[in-house]
Amino acid sequence: MSLGRVFVTRRIRDAGLDLLTKAGAEVQVWPGGEDEGPSQDEVIEGSRWADVLLSLLTEPVNRAVMEANPSLRGIAQFAVGYDNIDVGVATELGIPVSNTPGVLTNTTADLTWALLLSVSRNIATGDQYMRGGHYKLWGPNLLLGEDTSPGGDGRRKVLGVIGFGRIGEAVARRAMGFDMRVLAYDPYAREAIEADDQAEWAELDVLLGESDFVTVHTVLSDETRHLISTAEFEKMKPTAYILNAARGPIIDEAALVVALNEGQIAGAGLDVYEREPEMVEGLAQCENAVLLPHLGSASRGTRDKMATVAATNAIAMLRGDRAPNCVNPDVYDSSAYAGRSRN
Ligand code: DGY
Secondary structure, three states, X not given: OOOEEEEEOOOOOHHHHHHHHXXXXXEEEOXXXXXXXXXXXXXXXXHHHOXXXXXXXXXXXXXXXXXXXXXXXXXXXXXXXXXXXXXXXXXXXXOOEEOOOOOOHHHHHHHHHHHHHHHHOOHHHHHHHHHOOOOOOOOOOOOOOOOOOOOOOOOOOEEEEEXXXXXXXXXXXXXXXXXXXXXXXXXXXXXXXXXXXXXXXXXXXXXXXXXXXXXEXXXXXXXOOOOEOHHHHXXXXXXXXXXXXXXXXXXXXHHHHHHHHOOOOOEEEEXXXXXXXXXXXXXXXXXXXXXXXXXXXXXXXXXXXXXXXXXXXXXXXXXXXXXXXXXXXXXXXXXXXHHHHHO
């Protein structure tokens, strides 16, 4: 007998799909290709068919999707971020929502550092220079980047971390190897920052004004949307860089283009965009920006782990157990959840 039905909104790694099948679930994966996603109607149809929806960050999971199925027993997100899901509505309707925390922390922190080094040391530009056949002779002035190490001008560089959750803290930890001073701002983690061996608490304005690199690692919420905009770029040093491997809308992309073009800051390293996959006009032309297609967790091993965690959560939901990574645990005490489980 089937454990229940799982609709997967886009193909994930086999590690997760195999786990679901072995547990006895009936699995349907949206059949489209890699460069497209299901329409809202297709997600609604999938939700109607399923007991559990295994969702990706590319698909809005809104009231229409959730109300399509009064028997939906859970939403297992294949990502640590879940801003595509209306969790308020899920809780109101008695639907547990889970994510995949922990397994992508180091991979994403590494990518943040790849962006930092790439933009400040002209790695991407140098690569294009070589491939374009422009390298004629070594020169003392060729593609000079900023110095991320404590040497050079004899001053320790400052890394400013906004958002001190798992990933922000892992990014900060990596700064030790570069002997950097780390400032951190996160109104929800002040105690953790103050207890941290490496990071020092700083108010946002102080962090912006003193950092050579500012990196954002907050969740996307109404509070953090456009957290970094014109006024914040104006507070940064003209030699400083901004990095974002969290969620695009945390940075006002139009203001960023102005800041990059007018030399308010030295450069940007971005893995995420405000209206992903689109970029705001002018960004692609900014030579002082390194731009990646949301690769933060893109290693096979990490994606296997994300698939496994998402599947494990989905299986728990099918069994009527608590999902290990539930983001709205209060739902389990609600009458809406109790009523739904009786369906
Ligand atoms: C996440 O998990 O939220 C990343 O953006 C994709 O891995």
